[in-house]
Amino acid sequence: MSRSLRRGALAATAIVFSIAALSACGAGNDAQTLEVRPDNAAVSVDDVKIQNALVITQPEPGVKGPAAVSATVFNNGRVPQTIDAISLPGTTAVVKLKPAEGTGPITVPAGGSVVIGGAGNASALIENGSEAARDGDAQQVVFKLSKTGDVGLSAFVVPAKSYFKEYGPEVVPAPPGASPTASASPSGEAEHGTEAPASGEPTTAGH
Template sequence: MSRSLRHGALAATAIVFSIASMSACSAGNDAQTLQVRPDNAATSVDSIKIQNANVITQPEHDAEGPAVVSATLFNDGDKREILETITLPGSNAQVKLHAAEGKGPIIVPAGGRVIIGGKGNAAAVIENGREATRNGNVQQVVFKLSRTGDIGLGATVVPATTFFEEFGPSSLPELPSPKPTQTSPTPSGESSQTPGVPSDSPSGTPASSTPSDSATAS
């Protein structure tokens, strides 16, 4: 190899190392700087895509309370789908679904998406979450939709900390406040006594009258 070619190769190598060093310095060792996020389960069947699926438990290991399933469901079809159930095969856990507005089914609109988990979103609550699974495991989760049917995937079980804190177990969507029952007030100065019923009658029925002596004598 000629001297000029060797010099060119060395210069190119130096440039590569220089760029790599600058990239490393700008990124640092901070995962947030690198925008690294935990791997979340995702899959797709027909027009339905499920992303960011996780089972999120209480933030403290020994804490009692429910767990939740979090996920985002996309519908690329031209007809809406209804999320009928979420099940956890291999466990006795029951998952209760709650729409974002607190009533009705969870609907995945045509050409849209629905987010499960997090404030203001739909919720999928595992009542006996601590018994259902353990942190660090991969839990099989099956989403049953009205048109597509069952879609299963393995979701990681994580505590409600760091990235998952805002999607973990929390209060359910707020239900509409029931309207207060209005009762007709009794006008002041009027008695609530039933007309024709003497006030001294303890049972609320008219007291029977005893015939007078004069009537008996006649």
């Protein structure tokens, strides 16, 4: 085998090995927490680890509306921390944080984690998301924690489709003349604004 062919074969082997290693790292228990595809952005600073960070935009290109930051934040320390803010440097984006329950900052318990994005989880809504990020880009995202401080990383920007649909913006703009709809209906409510009957109750017409 010539020297040039040998170098090419070694390079190809290295690329395959790198992809396999990334997949193996992303396929652990942490990846299952967010239930999205592995190999997304991750970073560790002191006791804090942020994994599967994404900026999720509207499902259709060119549609103006909010976007969302989705991630899993781990706290390996002995005291809880709060996520006081999330920012997108280089943009005018305003990120509105909301805990899974109640009001106030998002708390990451000591020795635990919190999921941002998805039904029943905390949320980080980018109000002017259509102006902040474009699909296919890598957007810098900074998480400001109460004790660790700023933790930044580059997150992939993806549309709210396929694996990312359930973690996308809370509100998806409707076609002209229709009302905006939530990306996911609350449990127990049917679509089109009608209430679902209680479990076990008949639905006979005329009653």
